[in-house]
Amino acid sequence: MKNIAIIGGGACGVSVFIELFLKITSMDLTGKVSITWFEKNKDLGYGLAFGTREEGHLLNTQADLMGIYADEPDHFAEWLKVHGGKKREEVKGQGSEENAYTARILYGHYLAEQAKKYLKKSEKVGLRVNAIHAEIIDFDHTAAGYILKDHAGKQYECDFTILCLGTPKPNTYKEFLKYELYIDFPWPSEPIVRKLETDIGHVGVLGCSLSAIDTVMTLEDHGYKGKILLFSPDGLMPRVQPAGHNEVERKHLTIKNVHQYKRKFLKRINTKALFRMYRKDVEHNLGKKVNWKSLNRIGKDAFKLLKKDVEEAGTGGDALMNLAYSLRYDASKIWMGMSTDEKVKFMKWLGPHWAINRHGMPLYNAKRLLHLMENNTLKVVPFLQEVKYNGREGKFSIRCADREYQVDLLINATGSPSKLEEMNTELVGNILKKDIIKPYPAGGAVVNERTMQLMAKNAGDGLFALGHLVNGQLMDVNAIWFNVKTVKLLSQEVIFKIQQDAVS
The missing domain is CATH 3.50.50.60 (FAD/NAD(P)-binding domain)
Known part of the structure; x- marks a missing residue:
């Protein structure tokens, strides 16, 4: 047996x-x-x-x-x-x-x-x-x-x-575990909900990805009306999934072409070649050349980007995101064919932008976030530099590129x-x-x-x-x-x- x-x-x-x-x-x-x-x-x-x-x-x-x-x-x-x-x-x-x-x-x-x-x-x-x-x-x-x-x-x-x-759970910011107004993980949500039963001023959330979005939903669903600040090194929020993705045609970034690359050069596909194929397919579907530097979202105004994404999601999404979703079943096969060094390089160069396009948020939640931003309740702050506890005031200080922020409750939603x-x-x-x-x-x-x-x-x-x-x-x-x-x-x-x- x-x-x-x-x-x-x-x-x-x-x-x-x-x-x-x-x-x-x-x-x-x-x-x-x-x-x-x-x-x-x-x-x-x-x-x-x-x-x-x-x-x-x-x-x-x-x-x-x-x-x-x-x-x-x-x-x-x-x-x-x-x-x-x-x-x-x-x-x-x-x-x-x-x-x-x-x-x-x-x-x-x-x-x-x-x-x-x-x-x-x-x-x-x-x-x-x-x-x-x-x-x-x-x-x-x-x-x-x-x-x-x-x-x-x-x-x-x-x-x-x-x-x-x-x-x-992440093991980041372990030095704050001793403080009552620090929560090391958004799940389960009970610790957050219990804190809201007291008089909480500003809430700071470390991260602005899907985990951070769930944290915002918890706060709003339980009646929190104060300011919510999402702190992140890059300020990249997930893009918005449309109810139904517009069809896109992939002529370049295909399993067949990846295999032909290997036959031609006698080596595995690399990050540069993959990105080149991806760009060609996006431009093919748009019918025009793209200024790719302009699409770099790091540090850009999250409110303007979210508003644009919600509008595009309402009409089936854009080519950039739809192409990423069209790769759902092929991406893993391509990834397994890459060398370890190229995987590390991909994650360093393209990983954050790939993640926000491939793993978007539901349109329903995106509209809720947009409403909070329009009411000046929610803000994404990029270029996080340092987090420390101010014992004299009983608050957390978060230093970013623009200035230093003070929050009463700090939640670690940096993701797994x-x-x-x-x-x-x-x-x-x-x-x-x-x-x-x-x-x-x-x-x-x-x-x-x-x-x-x-x-x-x-x-x-x-x-x-x-x-x-x-x-x-x-x-x-x-x-x-x-x-x-x-x-x-x-x-x-x-x-x-x-x-x-x-x-x-």
């Missing part, structure tokens, strides 16, 4: 459990495999991302790409139709259920329902599944497999370990860190010290991208990972559609290894 341990019960954990169940049962392995599933929260399916009950915390991807099954991306949209569809308060946006952006808690309900469904199926078919409410904080690899240890010191043995750890050593996760820290996982230069851990097996000195051959933990070597690891596709690869490899062990 082989035991598979799944660590984490969020979206990735649910997806890998269901895919393993389907493979185990369909391949007549029910009596040869057991599963132990660990989740520190009370309920399976929600995790940090989809357990938030804030109505302004919306999915950043439309419903028809959020199915939890690898070969059924529209499953969530179909589920939504059966469960009230556009009539529900949690469903935002125009158009059909397929194009809707729902509250994250609704997606959490969907995941929880699927998890319960297949746990019951496991009982019915006789597959041994033990769902344990515990947090795994450490493990070791031995000749016999893996020994996991939870927060209470209890140990568990398994043959395979699958890490589905979800979104890690990419490097392993910057992830504020006890388990990651412990296994990193033991060389059970190995850092990848562009972020995350080294992984066999064909199988999702982690590759490190002391990893063994039964350790796998999904999601943010492998964010550097792979792209789109925070997207459900991408993760469920990699779940398919991972589960195939695990079952293959089990079958090989049975033969030998």
Whole structure:
């Protein structure tokens, strides 16, 4: 009997459990495999991302790409139709259920329902599944497999370990943890809400990406009327997703052309060549040359840019953003074909602008932000230089290029860190010290991208990972559609290894 341990019960954990169940049962392995599933929260399916009950915390991807099954991306949209569809308060946006952006808690309900469904199926078919409410904080690899240890010191043995750890906290600004008016992470939202019960003046938010936008939604949804300042080194806000993207034609930046580049030059595609192809496609779709320097948004007026983006989103979006979205399924393939050095170079040169175009905010939330900016309630301040605590006044001082700002409440919404050593996760820290996982230069851990097996000195051959933990070597690891596709690869490899062990 082989035991598979799944660590984490969020979206990735649910997806890998269901895919393993389907493979185990369909391949007549029910009596040869057991599963132990660990989740520190009370309920399976929600995790940090989809357990938030804030109505302004919306999915950043439309419903028809959020199915939890690898070969059924529209499953969530179909589920939504059966469960009230556009009539529900949690469903935002125009158009059909397929194009809707729902509250994250609704997606959490969907995941929880699927998890319960297949746990019951496991009982019915006789597959041994033990769902344990515990947090795994450490493990070791031995000749016999893996020994996991939870927060209470209890140990568990398994043959395979699958890490589905979800979104890690950043460990930046740790020096402020001792101050009552500092919040180190926007989720869960309860610490922010509790602070609003007192008399809070200005609120400062570190960051202006999707995490910061969720923070603003929390503040407004709970009646905060004061000033909100978003501080960022570059001042780049995510662009706005239209209800439906205008069609674009890609003639240059294609998988075929990337492969032809390799045949012609006998080397992998580089950052400059990719950007050249991208520019050609944008200009082809616009029918004119573009002044690319003028499109650099770093430090530009966020209000004017947001207003422009909202207007363009209302008519299907612009070529720059629509081209990025048209690369949804090809970008990961191209990324995996690049050298490590070129990945690092891409992230340094183009990463911030790629991120805001490829991972935009829902139009519904963009309009709310624009309203706050028009009322002079919300402001984005670029060129963040220094943050310190002013003990005499009991305020935080944030120095930027233009001047120094004072805020009463400071919230760290800088987003999840990419490097392993910057992830504020006890388990990651412990296994990193033991060389059970190995850092990848562009972020995350080294992984066999064909199988999702982690590759490190002391990893063994039964350790796998999904999601943010492998964010550097792979792209789109925070997207459900991408993760469920990699779940398919991972589960195939695990079952293959089990079958090989049975033969030998």
